[in-house]
Amino acid sequence: MPLLEVDNLTVEFATRRGSLRALDRVSFSIEKGEILGVVGESGAGKSLTGAAIVGLLESPGRIASGQIRLDGGRIDNLPPEPLRRIRGRRIGTIFQDPLTTLNPLYTIGRQLIETMQTHARMSDSDARRKAVGWLERVGIPAAAQRIDAYPHEFSGGQRQRVVIALALCAEPALVIADEPTTALDVSVQAQIITLLKDLTRDHGTSVMLVTHDMGVIAETADRVAVMYAGRIAEIGPVAEIIRNPAHPYTDGLMASIPSLEHRVDRLRQIDGAVPRLDAMPDGCRFHPRCPSAFARCTAQQPELMAAGATRAACWLHA
Amino acid sequence: MSQPHRHTMEAVAVSHRFDVSRPWLQRLFNGEPKRFLRAVDDVSFAIPTGTTFALVGESGCGKSTIARLAVGLYEPSDGDILFEDQPLSSARAQPALRRRMNMIFQDPYASLNPRWRVSDIVAEPIRAFRLATRPNEVQARVGSLLAQVGLTLRDGEKYPHEFSGGQRQRISIARALASEPDFLVCDEPTSALDVSVQAQILNLMRDLQQRLGLTYLFISHNLAVVRHMADRLGVMYLGRIVEQGPAETIFRTPRHPYTRLLLDAIPDLEQIGRSRTPVGGEIPSPIAPPPGCAFHPRCKLANDRCRTEKPAHIAVGDVQVACHAVAEGRDS
Numbered sequence: 001m002p003l004l005e006v007d008n009l010t011v012e013f014a015t016r017r018g019s020l021r022a023l024d025r026v027s028f029s030i031e032k033g034e035i036l037g038v039v040g041e042s043g044a045g046k047s048l049t050g051a052a053i054v055g056l057l058e059s060p061g062r063i064a065s066g067q068i069r070l071d072g073g074r075i076d077n078l079p080p081e082p083l084r085r086i087r088g089r090r091i092g093t094i095f096q097d098p099l100t101t102l103n104p105l106y107t108i109g110r111q112l113i114e115t116m117q118t119h120a121r122m123s124d125s126d127a128r129r130k131a132v133g134w135l136e137r138v139g140i141p142a143a144a145q146r147i148d149a150y151p152h153e154f155s156g157g158q159r160q161r162v163v164i165a166l167a168l169c170a171e172p173a174l175v176i177a178d179e180p181t182t183a184l185d186v187s188v189q190a191q192i193i194t195l196l197k198d199l200t201r202d203h204g205t206s207v208m209l210v211t212h213d214m215g216v217i218a219e220t221a222d223r224v225a226v227m228y229a230g231r232i233a234e235i236g237p238v239a240e241i242i243r244n245p246a247h248p249y250t251d252g253l254m255a256s257i258p259s260l261e262h263r264v265d266r267l268r269q270i271d272g273a274v275p276r277l278d279a280m281p282d283g284c285r286f287h288p289r290c291p292s293a294f295a296r297c298t299a300q301q302p303e304l305m306a307a308g309a310t311r312a313a314c315w316l317h318a
Numbered sequence: 319m320s321q322p323h324r325h326t327m328e329a330v331a332v333s334h335r336f337d338v339s340r341p342w343l344q345r346l347f348n349g350e351p352k353r354f355l356r357a358v359d360d361v362s363f364a365i366p367t368g369t370t371f372a373l374v375g376e377s378g379c380g381k382s383t384i385a386r387l388a389v390g391l392y393e394p395s396d397g398d399i400l401f402e403d404q405p406l407s408s409a410r411a412q413p414a415l416r417r418r419m420n421m422i423f424q425d426p427y428a429s430l431n432p433r434w435r436v437s438d439i440v441a442e443p444i445r446a447f448r449l450a451t452r453p454n455e456v457q458a459r460v461g462s463l464l465a466q467v468g469l470t471l472r473d474g475e476k477y478p479h480e481f482s483g484g485q486r487q488r489i490s491i492a493r494a495l496a497s498e499p500d501f502l503v504c505d506e507p508t509s510a511l512d513v514s515v516q517a518q519i520l521n522l523m524r525d526l527q528q529r530l531g532l533t534y535l536f537i538s539h540n541l542a543v544v545r546h547m548a549d550r551l552g553v554m555y556l557g558r559i560v561e562q563g564p565a566e567t568i569f570r571t572p573r574h575p576y577t578r579l580l581l582d583a584i585p586d587l588e589q590i591g592r593s594r595t596p597v598g599g600e601i602p603s604p605i606a607p608p609p610g611c612a613f614h615p616r617c618k619l620a621n622d623r624c625r626t627e628k629p630a631h632i633a634v635g636d637v638q639v640a641c642h643a644v645a646e647g648r649d650s
Contacts, residue, residue: 041512042483139598157600185376186539190583190596197593212512215585219592239590256517258546260569260586266524267517267546273482274512 001072002029003206004053004174009066009076011045011052013277020277022048024230025066027304030174035200035207037221037238039214039253043274044227046210050176052076053208054091055083070174089119092167094196096179098159101166102151108135108162109147112169119170134165138195157188161195168199175200178210193220214257218242226250229275229285236310246307247314249286284315292316323402325364326501326533327388327419332397334358334383338605355605357383359557360397365550367500370527370534372544372565374580375554378604381537384554385505388535389421401501417447417497424506426486430478436489437474440464443496463492467522484515491522495530503535508543520546541584545569553577556604556612563637573639573649575617611642619643 011023023045030036038046051057053068055075068076075086087093095101103111112131116122122130128147135143138161140154151159160180167175177196181189197220200207209221217224218238225235226247234247245251255268272289275281281288287297296315307317339345339352358380365371373381386392387399390410401409401419409415420443423429430439440460443449450456461471467488478486487507494502507523508516520543526532538544544551545565552562553574561574572578579597586592599616602608611629614620623642631638632645643649 041514155600185601186541186583187376187579187597188600190585190594191598193585194594194596213585214513214587218587218590219585242587242590253514254587256514257587258517258520258540258542259588260542260545260581260584261588263545263566266521269517269521270514271518273484273515 003032003034003071004030004208005067005069006049006053007067007069009049009052009068010064011048011057011061012064014060014062017278019064021064021280022061022230022277023052025303026227026230026232027066028225028232028235030206030208032173032206033201033204034223035197035209035221037217037224038208038210038227039212039217039224040227041212041253041274043229043277045230046212046227047178049227050093050178050208050210054087054093054176055080056087085119088115088172089170090172090174092170092172092175094160094163094167094175094177094180096182098156098163098183099151101163102159104151107148107150108154112147112162112166115166116169131165131169134169135162137199138162138165139191140165157184157191160184160188160192164192164196164199168203168205171203172205174206174208176208176210179212180209181216182211182213189216196220214242214254226253229280230277231285231313232304233286233314234307234310234312235304240309244308244310246310246312246317247286248290248292248316250312252289252291284313323367325400326367326402327535328364328400328403329384329388330362330398330400332358332361332384332387332394332399334380334387334392335395353605356557356607357604358387358394361554361557361559362397363550363552363559363562365501365533365535367533368527368531369549370536370547371550371552372536372538372548373552373554373559374538374541374544376539376580376601378556378601379554380557380604381539381554382505385421385503385535385537388503389419391421413447417443417449418499419501419503420494420497420499421503421505422487422490422494422507424509426483426490426510429490430486430493432478434477435474436464436469436476436478436481437471439478439489440474440492440496443493447497449496449498459496463496466495466526467492468518482515483511484518487511487515487519488522491519491526495526500531501533501535503537505537506539507536509538509540516543523547541580553580556601556607558612558640559638560613560641561637561639563635567635567637573634573637573644574613574641575619575643575649576613579616611640617643619648621648 009026012019012021040046113127116127132143181192221238224238224241226233228249234250252270283299284297287293302313302315304311304313334357335354338355375381390406399406437460441456508519536547548565551565551568552559555576561577610626611624614624629640629642631640
């Protein structure tokens with residue numbers, strides 16, 4: 001049984017002009033110890049999917065239909081208190097900006113100790129020893145002294161390490177990492193990615209890695225879900241998605257990324273822009289920008305179907 | 319017609335310091351001296367007319383400060399910036415020269431006035447420099463500028479908020495082109511955009527360069543984007559250019575340890591599932607940079623000389639490198 005199953009998840013926002021559907025029947029699963037990359041451009045619904053899983057959808061957003069199951073048990077319909085216990089204990093979260101995740105008024109030691117003691121009974125001295133251990137594991141130098149420092153006393157890269165320690169210290173089964181390296185410089189980004197990969201491998205943790213950076217995904221993920229306009233366009237093993245994309249959107253996305261290896265005269269571009277929530281095209285949501293669209297694409301919405309080694313929501317593979 | 323210039327823009331030993339001292343009274347009480355941040359330290363480069371010179375580096379390396387120096391938004395503390403062989407300050411005093419340089423900014427959400435219609439935003443430089451005065455003339459110019467960046471005159475009736483990020487960056491480019499410049503400083507022009515839109519803007523910028531013979535100073539932290547755009551390249555670390563030369567040469571055989579680190583740190587699509595041993599450390603504070611070579615605390619090749627003596631630029635083929643290890647042949 002997969003650790004996480006997301007089944008036809010639909011998220012809607014109520015507005016004065018009716019409800020807007022931001023996620024439309026999104027389904028995927030994550031196995032134990034697996035890293036699933038979720039990519040897509042802004043507004044594709046990547047972060048919203050993560051927020052829905054941990055029950056942090058902001059009003060007026062709500063889960064309109066579908067199920068989210070962790071270890072076979074539904075977590076999408078839990079009351080706030082049990083959900084809060086799952087969040088942190090079973091599911092850890094890492095967000096883009098480490099400054100907004102950490103409380104600036106508490107030392108990082110206090111935040112780590114409080115997190116661990118919320119989710120497991122342990123003495124203060126035990127918790128403190130463990131906290132120092134976590135800081136060492138994420139590579140904070142002189143952890144035993146630095147544990148009493150405040151977030152502002154750390155650099156950006158170190159803060160993100162502390163956030164990772166905070167997400168992992170309760171030893172959750174699943175970590176949702178939303179753009180964990182986007183705010184960091186590339187040399188520091190490489191350190192953080194390696195750290196995240198090593199730690200999750202050592203602890204058998206599953207990760208949902210949300211990012212717009214395909215390079216990060218290529219290096220980190222086992223499988224990839226490509227999202228477009230609130231739906232999954234394609235999902236499959238990372239090497240297949242990158243080398244043999246089946247969906248024209250994935251194909252265009254890969255070709256539009258400038259390469260370090262060779263220089264081309266013109267980058268392939270996807271013309272047009274992502275449609276707005278209140279003006280979704282009929283049929284396949286990508287058809288107005290799709291170079292291979294035909295009559296069926298404008299009329300009927302494709303569901304995920306087998307397409308070589310991946311699954312793609314595209315009538316080319318029907 | 320004036321003589322054609324070999325270099326559109328040149329920086330000669332330019333430095334720029336910011337005063338980051340605490341208020342006078344506090345300094346007086348604590349007996350502190352003034353403190354300066356050396357954002358740009360002894361930087362020299364020249365941009366051949368009609369080509370793209372790119373500056374790359376991580377945050378705090380001084381690349382945006384150079385962008386601002388290059389169009390005269392800051393005055394250099396030391397050294398000179400030349401525009402077509404004239405000092406920038408005197409070039410900017412002449413409207414005929416001033417209109418020939420312009421800037422494209424990173425954030426297309428912050429750089430357009432939300433209360434103005436797009437056609438007024440694009441028409442402003444035309445009116446300011448009196449390139450056209452009669453309303454229908456101005457209108458015609460705005461129409462052709464919008465067409466050049468892939469928009470229509472009807473888009474000109476709208477306000478910036480009605481456009482997506484990529485379209486707004488097109489508007490910024492149309493406005494930058496309105497004064498008929500030869501030299502554009504582009505500070506992270508695609509960093510706020512999604513990759514599919516980034517490709518549209520980069521293609522557009524290269525088309526315009528070919529069609530109009532533009533010279534670009536292109537600033538970015540994204541090496542893959544730089545590789546796509548640059549003819550010549552400068553790699554910056556803590557205010558200095560540590561390596562510069564033809565972009566192809568540097569990408570093929572990076573010399574400076576920092577350039578190698580940068581190229582190696584980028585996650586690449588072609589290396590699926592790569593495991594690596596990342597370089598430790600972070601960029602030190604530019605207020606108190608390390609002595610000697612600023613990169614030595616993170617450099618595997620550093621020795622005592624690197625810790626005490628600032629390396630000068632040496633020529634290796636057509637590339638300039640500031641590294642003792644390269645100079646002494648310790649780098650292989």
